[in-house]
Amino acid sequence: MEKVKGLIEQEISKVVLYKLQDPRINLVTLTRVEPSPDLRMAKVYVAIQGDESAQKDTLYALRHAKGYIQSEIASHLKLKNTPSLTFYLDEAKKKSGYILELIEKAVNEDK
Numbered sequence: 215m216e217k218v219k220g221l222i223e224q225e226i227s228k229v230v231l232y233k234l235q236d237p238r239i240n241l242v243t244l245t246r247v248e249p250s251p252d253l254r255m256a257k258v259y260v261a262i263q264g265d266e267s268a269q270k271d272t273l274y275a276l277r278h279a280k281g282y283i284q285s286e287i288a289s290h291l292k293l294k295n296t297p298s299l300t301f302y303l304d305e306a307k308k309k310s311g312y313i314l315e316l317i318e319k320a321v322n323e324d325k
Contacts, residue, residue: 222247222249222291225286226299234282238274253294255297258301280300284298
């Protein structure tokens, strides 16, 4: 299952990086993919650089391009079922950045 997960992640990354022409989709990092056990669905978590508005626009564009991305995956991976993709904004990166800011602020106050 881990091997298939890695292959799906790799193919999605290739499509987003090299094949999507939508100008709204830039500065996107695929953080993880969580396929269901039967491979019919997969949650795709992405980190997007920029302000909240840019993140929403990019996430909308990715969701809009879902069918194209799925068809590209289907053509490159010979799976019984091509997973239906659902894109989510990975909040972990945002939270870790916020925690780092708090730590830096506390360290600077102690000086």
